[in-house]
Amino acid sequence: MHAYRSHTCGQLRPEHVGQTVRLSGWVQRKRDHGGLLFIDLRDHYGVTQVVFDTGAAQAFANAEAVRTESVVTVTGPVVAREASTVNPRLPTGAVEVRAAEMVIQSMAEGLPIPVYAENDTTPEDLRLKYRFLDLRKDKLHRNIMLRSQVIASLRRRMIEQGFTEFQTPILTADSPEGARSYLVPSRIHPGKFYALPQAPQMFKQLLMVSGFDRYFQIAPCFRDEDARADRAPGEFYQLDFEMSYVTQEDVFAAIEPVLRGVFEEFAGYSKDTPWTVTSGAFPRIAYDEALLKYGSDKPDLRNPLVISDIGEVFAGSTFKVFASIVAAGGVVRAIRAPGAASQPRSFFDKLNSWAQGEGKPGLGYIVLEGGAGKGPIAKFVDEQRLARLKALTGAVDGDAVFFVADKAEAAWKFAGQARTRIGTDMDVVEKGAFRFCWIVDFPMFEYDEKAKKIDFSHNPFSMPQGGLEALESQDPLTIKAYQYDIVCNGVELSSGAIRNHRPEIMYRAFGIAGYSREEVEQRFGGMLNAFKYGAPPHGGSAPGVDRIVMLLADEPNLREVIAFPMNQQAMDLMMEAPAEVPAERLRELSLRVALPPKKAD
Numbered sequence: 305m306h307a308y309r310s311h312t313c314g315q316l317r318p319e320h321v322g323q324t325v326r327l328s329g330w331v332q333r334k335r336d337h338g339g340l341l342f343i344d345l346r347d348h349y350g351v352t353q354v355v356f357d358t359g360a361a362q363a364f365a366n367a368e369a370v371r372t373e374s375v376v377t378v379t380g381p382v383v384a385r386e387a388s389t390v391n392p393r394l395p396t397g398a399v400e401v402r403a404a405e406m407v408i409q410s411m412a413e414g415l416p417i418p419v420y421a422e423n424d425t426t427p428e429d430l431r432l433k434y435r436f437l438d439l440r441k442d443k444l445h446r447n448i449m450l451r452s453q454v455i456a457s458l459r460r461r462m463i464e465q466g467f468t469e470f471q472t473p474i475l476t477a478d479s480p481e482g483a484r485s486y487l488v489p490s491r492i493h494p495g496k497f498y499a500l501p502q503a504p505q506m507f508k509q510l511l512m513v514s515g516f517d518r519y520f521q522i523a524p525c526f527r528d529e530d531a532r533a534d535r536a537p538g539e540f541y542q543l544d545f546e547m548s549y550v551t552q553e554d555v556f557a558a559i560e561p562v563l564r565g566v567f568e569e570f571a572g573y574s575k576d577t578p579w580t581v582t583s584g585a586f587p588r589i590a591y592d593e594a595l596l597k598y599g600s601d602k603p604d605l606r607n608p609l610v611i612s613d614i615g616e617v618f619a620g621s622t623f624k625v626f627a628s629i630v631a632a633g634g635v636v637r638a639i640r641a642p643g644a645a646s647q648p649r650s651f652f653d654k655l656n657s658w659a660q661g662e663g664k665p666g667l668g669y670i671v672l673e674g675g676a677g678k679g680p681i682a683k684f685v686d687e688q689r690l691a692r693l694k695a696l697t698g699a700v701d702g703d704a705v706f707f708v709a710d711k712a713e714a715a716w717k718f719a720g721q722a723r724t725r726i727g728t729d730m731d732v733v734e735k736g737a738f739r740f741c742w743i744v745d746f747p748m749f750e751y752d753e754k755a756k757k758i759d760f761s762h763n764p765f766s767m768p769q770g771g772l773e774a775l776e777s778q779d780p781l782t783i784k785a786y787q788y789d790i791v792c793n794g795v796e797l798s799s800g801a802i803r804n805h806r807p808e809i810m811y812r813a814f815g816i817a818g819y820s821r822e823e824v825e826q827r828f829g830g831m832l833n834a835f836k837y838g839a840p841p842h843g844g845s846a847p848g849v850d851r852i853v854m855l856l857a858d859e860p861n862l863r864e865v866i867a868f869p870m871n872q873q874a875m876d877l878m879m880e881a882p883a884e885v886p887a888e889r890l891r892e893l894s895l896r897v898a899l900p901p902k903k904a905d
Contacts, residue, residue: 318384343378383402429877435867742788748785853865
């Protein structure tokens with residue numbers, strides 16, 4: 305018999321009764337019933353109940369002494385449980401092992417965090433410091449296994465779509481990807497630095513120029529940015545891919561079956577019932593339309609509520625608050641809430657209080673009943689204006705209409721928040737579904753108020769719609785790009801674009817953003833030079849692996865689907881990184897630390 309196990313802890317079934325087996329694993333739980341002692345023995349594959357009695361004295365003594373989460377090896381016969389003691393919640397619940405021998409392979413000390421406990425309230429920093437224990441928990445263990453399976457499925461589906469896997473450099477040059485890069489000092493080139501890639505952007509484009517047709521990789525990316533629930537600090541992984549001789553629609557057609565297939569394969573992995581996934585082509589929503597109708601460029605299409613522009617209803621009206629906003633160039637947005645007229649007054653008061661808590665004056669509304677409007681704003685909306693409001697929003701008797709009035713950007717943002725809040729409070733958000741869409745027609749440029757200059761709004765290597773002619777003849781802030789995002793349930797999964805593969809367009813686009821020709825050549829010389837020797841039209845995208853797994857696992861935070869994540873301050877509490885470096889190492893790298901002055905108390 306093998307030194308450690310003949311079977312796993314998830315393998316034994318009634319057909320094994322009578323066999324002598326050997327199991328190894330962690331002591332998950334002990335139950336002392338006097339002359340009998342029960343241990344739930346756990347490994348990666350499952351849990352088996354082991355019974356110890358005084359007939360096997362040494363094994364019984366070892367079982368009495370062992371602590372939970374110690375590693376042990378148990379040998380003994382498989383026996384059937386009595387009908388009254390069968391555990392239907394365990395695949396192994398019809399049998400148990402009667403221990404004849406037990407060897408303690410590794411005795412655990414007192415646990416700094418619970419591994420198996422109901423209503424676990426362990427602080428996250430402690431969980432991350434002892435992540436190796438945290439990962440033993442069933443839910444987190446399942447999440448990490450799901451991650452592995454999702455990556456394997458993505459890889460298989462991409463290969464089936466005709467893509468070839470490549471690896472691109474980790475040590476590279478800095479590039480403007482919209483976030484800060486991590487810099488790595490060079491020992492043999494004093495004063496010079498590599499950058500960890502924010503994405504394999506330039507290399508994957510260079511692969512297209514090199515004649516490879518369809519590339520992908522499960523790519524590690526590094527960005528020195530703050531954490532949030534759907535963005536891990538430090539590093540993340542994405543399904544990075546690129547294709548030659550393609551239009552935007554070709555890119556969509558290639559990746560949609562991959563994502564749909566993965567979500568269909570694993571929907572319901574961590575849920576009681578399978579979830580449904582968008583069928584057919586993912587809806588295409590223009591960026592401007594998304595901001596207007598959903599108040600976000602990451603719309604959650606499970607929420608059926610939409611936003612309408614109804615400024616004309618209040619233009620010149622006696623409701624001076626809204627009329628003055630419209631006269632000053634602002635906007636009024638309306639959110640139709642079907643059937644909300646039946647809601648109690650407390651429903652509307654609660655929404656108004658919520659809006660005030662968000663720093664707004666409130667959330668005005670009109671309730672439609674009996675062909676008329678009721679509510680605090682209704683008296684300012686005459687019959688003609690009410691008819692126009694109904695026409696613009698599609699509202700009918702029995703509905704309520706909520707209003708947001710402000711400058712354009714503030715209005716669409718808050719209207720989006722209100723749409724989410726109203727949909728949630730009315731419980732109309734679709735459950736058990738993954739709803740995908742593409743956001744297209746992003747602006748090529750935006751005005752940076754802080755820097756007081758025009759800058760790229762999305763990806764600087766994108767092809768502008770209209771090409772060179774648009775760059776030379778249009779107001780830069782009106783130019784759209786062949787850029788697109790994949791969004792699922794309000795979460796952005798990826799950004800992508802048809803690339804700018806022509807040097808003259810690249811010079812002009814970067815020139816508008818304030819880069820001189822010399823600076824463009826200095827920073828992007830490798831890719832720019834390649835384009836001068838024949839570059840195919842190409843495009844791609846990069847869905848985030850972490851976010852895909854987060855959605856499938858139905859987790860609110862990325863750290864729950866990453867084996868060894870950093871905390872919100874970008875610290876690895878388990879390995880104690882980042883850490884100070886000895887002076888001799890700094891000298892090797894020709895570096896000197898200049899710490900910022902301490903803030904006064």
